[in-house]
Amino acid sequence: MAKKIFEVEISSGGPKSYKTSAVLTMPCTQAEFRDALQKARIQDIRTCSNELTRVTYPGITSDMVGQNVDLLELNLLAIRLTMLGEDDRMGLDCLLQVEKENRGSPIPLSRLINLTFNADI
DSSP, rough: OOOOOOEEEEEEESTGGGGGGGEEEEEEOOHHHHHHHTTTOOOOOOGGGEEEEEETTTOOOHHOOOOOHHHHHHHHHHHHHHHHHHHHHHHHHHHHHHHHHOOOOOOHHHHHHHHHTTTTT
Protein backbone atom coordinates (compact mmCIF):
# COMPACT_ATOMS: atom_id res chain seq x y z
CA MET A 1 0.00 0.00 0.00
CA ALA A 2 0.94 3.64 -0.16
CA LYS A 3 2.44 5.84 2.51
CA LYS A 4 1.52 4.94 6.08
CA ILE A 5 -0.55 7.70 7.68
CA PHE A 6 -1.58 6.37 11.10
CA GLU A 7 0.11 4.15 13.64
CA VAL A 8 -2.14 2.59 16.26
CA GLU A 9 -1.29 0.41 19.23
CA ILE A 10 -4.05 -2.13 19.79
CA SER A 11 -4.67 -4.46 22.71
CA SER A 12 -7.42 -6.70 24.00
CA GLY A 13 -8.20 -4.29 26.83
CA GLY A 14 -8.02 -6.95 29.51
CA PRO A 15 -5.64 -7.19 32.46
CA LYS A 16 -1.99 -7.25 31.36
CA SER A 17 -3.08 -6.74 27.75
CA TYR A 18 0.03 -4.63 27.21
CA LYS A 19 1.98 -7.89 26.97
CA THR A 20 0.19 -8.87 23.77
CA SER A 21 -0.40 -5.46 22.23
CA ALA A 22 0.39 -4.94 18.56
CA VAL A 23 1.22 -1.94 16.41
CA LEU A 24 -0.88 -1.47 13.30
CA THR A 25 0.05 1.03 10.59
CA MET A 26 -2.66 2.36 8.34
CA PRO A 27 -3.73 2.20 5.63
CA CYS A 28 -3.45 -1.55 5.80
CA THR A 29 -4.80 -4.53 3.93
CA GLN A 30 -7.40 -6.86 5.43
CA ALA A 31 -4.67 -9.47 5.93
CA GLU A 32 -2.46 -7.01 7.85
CA PHE A 33 -5.48 -5.98 9.90
CA ARG A 34 -6.37 -9.56 10.82
CA ASP A 35 -2.74 -10.40 11.61
CA ALA A 36 -2.47 -7.48 14.05
CA LEU A 37 -5.74 -8.50 15.73
CA GLN A 38 -4.51 -12.05 16.07
CA LYS A 39 -1.12 -10.95 17.44
CA ALA A 40 -2.87 -8.78 20.05
CA ARG A 41 -5.24 -11.67 20.85
CA ILE A 42 -8.30 -9.58 20.13
CA GLN A 43 -11.46 -11.66 19.84
CA ASP A 44 -13.93 -8.85 19.19
CA ILE A 45 -12.83 -5.64 17.48
CA ARG A 46 -15.65 -3.70 19.16
CA THR A 47 -14.19 -4.32 22.62
CA CYS A 48 -10.52 -3.79 21.85
CA SER A 49 -8.54 -0.89 23.23
CA ASN A 50 -6.46 1.27 20.91
CA GLU A 51 -4.26 4.32 21.07
CA LEU A 52 -3.27 6.49 18.13
CA THR A 53 0.50 6.85 18.51
CA ARG A 54 1.49 8.59 15.27
CA VAL A 55 -0.11 10.71 12.57
CA THR A 56 2.03 11.59 9.54
CA TYR A 57 -0.56 13.45 7.47
CA PRO A 58 0.02 17.23 7.56
CA GLY A 59 -2.95 19.10 8.96
CA ILE A 60 -4.34 16.20 10.99
CA THR A 61 -3.34 15.69 14.61
CA SER A 62 -4.08 12.91 17.07
CA ASP A 63 -6.25 15.37 19.02
CA MET A 64 -8.44 15.86 15.94
CA VAL A 65 -8.93 12.12 15.54
CA GLY A 66 -9.29 11.24 19.24
CA GLN A 67 -8.44 8.08 21.11
CA ASN A 68 -9.93 4.59 21.15
CA VAL A 69 -11.57 5.08 17.75
CA ASP A 70 -13.20 2.63 15.36
CA LEU A 71 -10.28 0.91 13.62
CA LEU A 72 -12.20 0.17 10.43
CA GLU A 73 -13.20 3.82 10.05
CA LEU A 74 -9.64 4.93 10.79
CA ASN A 75 -8.33 2.61 8.09
CA LEU A 76 -10.91 3.96 5.63
CA LEU A 77 -9.81 7.51 6.45
CA ALA A 78 -6.18 6.53 5.84
CA ILE A 79 -7.10 4.98 2.48
CA ARG A 80 -9.04 8.08 1.46
CA LEU A 81 -6.13 10.35 2.44
CA THR A 82 -3.69 8.38 0.27
CA MET A 83 -6.04 8.79 -2.70
CA LEU A 84 -6.02 12.59 -2.59
CA GLY A 85 -4.12 14.55 -5.22
CA GLU A 86 -2.18 17.75 -4.56
CA ASP A 87 -5.16 20.05 -5.19
CA ASP A 88 -7.44 17.89 -3.06
CA ARG A 89 -4.90 17.96 -0.19
CA MET A 90 -4.91 21.76 -0.27
CA GLY A 91 -8.71 21.79 -0.26
CA LEU A 92 -8.81 19.32 2.62
CA ASP A 93 -6.40 21.47 4.63
CA CYS A 94 -8.80 24.41 4.30
CA LEU A 95 -11.79 22.26 5.23
CA LEU A 96 -9.93 20.90 8.27
CA GLN A 97 -9.14 24.40 9.50
CA VAL A 98 -12.78 25.44 9.19
CA GLU A 99 -13.94 22.24 10.88
CA LYS A 100 -11.48 22.69 13.75
CA GLU A 101 -12.66 26.27 14.34
CA ASN A 102 -16.34 25.30 14.23
CA ARG A 103 -16.35 21.98 16.08
CA GLY A 104 -13.15 21.80 18.08
CA SER A 105 -11.54 18.44 18.74
CA PRO A 106 -11.99 15.55 18.33
CA ILE A 107 -13.77 15.56 15.00
CA PRO A 108 -15.86 12.41 14.38
CA LEU A 109 -14.16 10.00 11.98
CA SER A 110 -17.26 9.87 9.81
CA ARG A 111 -17.00 13.64 9.36
CA LEU A 112 -13.28 13.45 8.50
CA ILE A 113 -14.01 10.75 5.92
CA ASN A 114 -16.79 12.88 4.46
CA LEU A 115 -14.40 15.82 4.14
CA THR A 116 -12.08 13.73 1.96
CA PHE A 117 -14.91 13.31 -0.54
CA ASN A 118 -15.51 17.07 -0.60
CA ALA A 119 -11.90 18.22 -0.76
CA ASP A 120 -12.18 19.20 -4.43
CA ILE A 121 -14.68 21.99 -3.74
